[in-house]
Amino acid sequence: MSVPVFAARHVLAAVEPAAAVEAVREAFLEHARGAWTMPPKVYVDAPPDGDFRAMPAAGSNHAVLKWVTSFPGNPARGLPTVSGVVLLSDTRTGALRALVDAGAVTAVRTGAAAVLAAATLARAGAGAAGVVGCGVNGRATARTFLARGREVVLYDASAGRAREVAAELGEGAAVATDLGQALACDIVATITPGREPVLRAGSLRPGQHASLMGADGPGKTEIELDELLSARIVCDEWTQASHNGEIARAVEAGLLARSDVAELGRVLTGEEEGRRSDTERTAFDSTGLAVQDLAVALAVAGRYAADPAHPAFAGVGEVDLD
Numbered sequence: 001m002s003v004p005v006f007a008a009r010h011v012l013a014a015v016e017p018a019a020a021v022e023a024v025r026e027a028f029l030e031h032a033r034g035a036w037t038m039p040p041k042v043y044v045d046a047p048p049d050g051d052f053r054a055m056p057a058a059g060s061n062h063a064v065l066k067w068v069t070s071f072p073g074n075p076a077r078g079l080p081t082v083s084g085v086v087l088l089s090d091t092r093t094g095a096l097r098a099l100v101d102a103g104a105v106t107a108v109r110t111g112a113a114a115v116l117a118a119a120t121l122a123r124a125g126a127g128a129a130g131v132v133g134c135g136v137n138g139r140a141t142a143r144t145f146l147a148r149g150r151e152v153v154l155y156d157a158s159a160g161r162a163r164e165v166a167a168e169l170g171e172g173a174a175v176a177t178d179l180g181q182a183l184a185c186d187i188v189a190t191i192t193p194g195r196e197p198v199l200r201a202g203s204l205r206p207g208q209h210a211s212l213m214g215a216d217g218p219g220k221t222e223i224e225l226d227e228l229l230s231a232r233i234v235c236d237e238w239t240q241a242s243h244n245g246e247i248a249r250a251v252e253a254g255l256l257a258r259s260d261v262a263e264l265g266r267v268l269t270g271e272e273e274g275r276r277s278d279t280e281r282t283a284f285d286s287t288g289l290a291v292q293d294l295a296v297a298l299a300v301a302g303r304y305a306a307d308p309a310h311p312a313f314a315g316v317g318e319v320d321l322d
């Protein structure tokens, strides 16, 4: 049995950002409806440098397991923070169907979730998005906002990094003069390592939306607690976010219960309320769901099955596992 291996470049060329938003929307909807399933993510700590995550999901006759890292100090060593592999299998036979670069799948689906949440929760008529943190996943988020027709204002602790990403993304991408300029946008997306809060007390304006993408594990935070509590909070999935997301501290302290927080999928199905007024602040707490990975892996493998000669797949290798 031979299995295709999709490198990062294949994933990025095969799934355009705008298509990724629609694929990820379907993933949130299918999961909220109970059609796609997702056992809890397992963390394997590797102190002091980072951790590994095993993330399974099943749906649309397929199952995935993403084995992926978060090693925040890696860029200083010339290595990516996030890396690993996604295994895609057929649930009718159990056969392995593809191996997919996990870093690229993560970036595509994380950018898509940040943008989907903003599109769902931001005020009608909201303008540009300030993107804070322009690493691998911040860049993917900025790219996805642009693909959906929204201008971005980029800020990174490393000014050179923000300039580099703006130059690469081209028209519609501007570099913020300072953090305040990025945070003043109608929509803010934060994708930092979460070592210190980006959104301090009083930084969110009435009506503003923030997609908080960086705090996806214990001890990380991008927003001060009172600031978070000033917003209508929508998480990606309660069980995961209440243990490992921005809301974990507040849940542990008894300041937030399940009934205080909506899930994005249920907002999309109409079962739960998202934004309730034009002046409400909204915050999306993302920890990253395996169903999002399934959506992107399916999109890559499906496109390859339909058109293996497409230029996106130039150089795809196949491994023979027999």
Ligand SMILES: NC(=O)c1ccc[n+]([C@@H]2O[C@H](COP(=O)([O-])OP(=O)(O)OC[C@H]3O[C@@H](n4cnc5c(N)ncnc54)[C@H](O)[C@@H]3O)[C@@H](O)[C@H]2O)c1
Residues within 6 Å of the ligand: 070, 072, 075, 081, 082, 106, 110, 132, 133, 134, 135, 136, 137, 138, 155, 156, 157, 158, 161, 191, 192, 193, 194, 196, 198, 212, 213, 214, 215, 216, 220, 286, 287, 288, 289
């Ligand atoms: N929610 C999700 O689904 C999801 C998915 C992938 C990654 N993440 C998390 O997102 C974070 C970023 O991941 P990455 O792969 O993009 O990392 P990265 O190392 O590639 O990029 C991080 C960027 O943030 C910048 N930065 C650091 N502190 C900052 C600050 N205070 N203000 C502004 N910029 C700052 C760095 O200079 C760097 O450019 C990590 O915590 C990661 O675990 C979450």
